[in-house]
Structures are given as C-alpha cells and as structure tokens.
Amino acid sequence: MKTLVVIIHPDLKSSFINKRWIQELEKFPEKYLVHDLHSLYPDEKIDIEKEQRLIEAHDKIIFQFPFYWFNCPPFFKKWLDEVLTHGWAYGKGSNYHLKHKKIALGITAGIDEVDYRATGRYKYTLQQLTTPFEITFQYVKADYRDFFAFYGSEHHATTERVEENAKDYISFIDAL
Numbered sequence: 001m002k003t004l005v006v007i008i009h010p011d012l013k014s015s016f017i018n019k020r021w022i023q024e025l026e027k028f029p030e031k032y033l034v035h036d037l038h039s040l041y042p043d044e045k046i047d048i049e050k051e052q053r054l055i056e057a058h059d060k061i062i063f064q065f066p067f068y069w070f071n072c073p074p075f076f077k078k079w080l081d082e083v084l085t086h087g088w089a090y091g092k093g094s095n096y097h098l099k100h101k102k103i104a105l106g107i108t109a110g111i112d113e114v115d116y117r118a119t120g121r122y123k124y125t126l127q128q129l130t131t132p133f134e135i136t137f138q139y140v141k142a143d144y145r146d147f148f149a150f151y152g153s154e155h156h157a158t159t160e161r162v163e164e165n166a167k168d169y170i171s172f173i174d175a176l
Contacts, residue, residue, distance in 0.1 A: 003061070003173055004032075005033065005034050006061065006079075007036040008064070012039075015066065021106065021169050025170070035054065037076075046079060048083055062103075064105075090139060098141065100141070100142070103137045103143065103145060107126070111151065112156065113126075116129075148168070148172040
C-alpha cells in the first residue's frame with residue numbers, strides 16, 4: 001500500500017527544500033501518493049468526504065509542511081478541524097478511522113537545530129513545539145510516529161545538505 005504524503009505549503013514554488021522532497025517522492029509513484037492541499041483547494045474549501053476517503057485508503061500518512069511562527073500553516077489547522085470530524089475520527093459511536101494508522105510529520109524549519117533547545121535561543125525543542133500534533137493524533141487513536149525535519153532552511157540550505165536530506169526523508173518514511 002502506498003504512503004499518503006499530504007503537502008501543506010502556502011508558497012510551494014518558492015520552497016527549495018519542500019520541492020526537492022516532493023521530487024524525491026515522485027521518483028517512486030508506486031510507493032507514495034503526493035497530495036498537495038493548496039493546489040487542490042486554492043480557495044481552501046476542502047472536500048471533506050474526499051479527504052476522509054483518502055485517509056481511509058492509506059495506512060501510513062505523512063503531513064509535510066514548513067514550520068513558521070512556531071506552528072503549522074493555518075490551512076493545516078483548518079484541514080484538521082474540518083476533516084477529523086466527530087463521529088468519523090473520534091467521539092461516541094465513532095469508528096475512529098485513523099485508528100492504528102501510522103502518522104508522521106515532515107517539517108522544514110528555517111531556524112537552526114541548536115536554537116531549538118532548552119538552552120537555545122527559543123528555549124524549546126521542535127519535539128516540544130509539535131506536541132499538539134502528537135496529542136491530536138493520539139486522541140484519534142492513530143499511531144503517531146514523530147517527525148522528520150530539515151533545520152536551518154533559512155540560512156543553511158546548501159545543495160549538498162538538501163540532497164542528502166531528501167534521501168534521508170525517503171528512508172525515514174520507509175522505516176515507519
């Protein structure tokens with residue numbers, strides 16, 4: 001079964017790393033389905049039933065997005081709010097359609113990893129800052145598997161680093 005990779009990037013054409021990750025994923029169409037929310041829903045009007053069917057059809061799901069303002073893009077939050085509905089994803093009488101599905105995040109962070117430490121500039125790790133995603137996916141009984149990150153995209157995205165990281169991203173997904 002293919003892995004669903006949901007892309008949530010408001011300006012993908014200007015993203016060097018996210019575009020490179022997608023290029024690497026697209027080398028293996030038999031393994032990955034790339035699902036770009038912004039290109040599918042430029043007006044941000046989500047086809048909830050279509051998204052739910054897509055989730056139901058996959059056992060491994062990656063949400064790929066840039067991490068800015070210490071959070072996800074607003075369209076990802078909207079997607080979570082609208083697609084993970086009561087009775088479908090959680091709640092009394094729910095079939096918990098994400099139950100046991102392996103969920104992970106693919107994150108590009110402009111800030112260097114050293115700044116995401118208790119002793120660093122921002123005092124919190126990326127793992128701590130992504131805890132709401134972990135809790136959300138645990139709440140719907142999914143098998144949350146953490147994240148893969150590219151740190152330092154703002155100032156340290158050398159071609160060599162990005163190339164190596166793109167291959168590591170594929171290895172991360174395959175190991176889920």
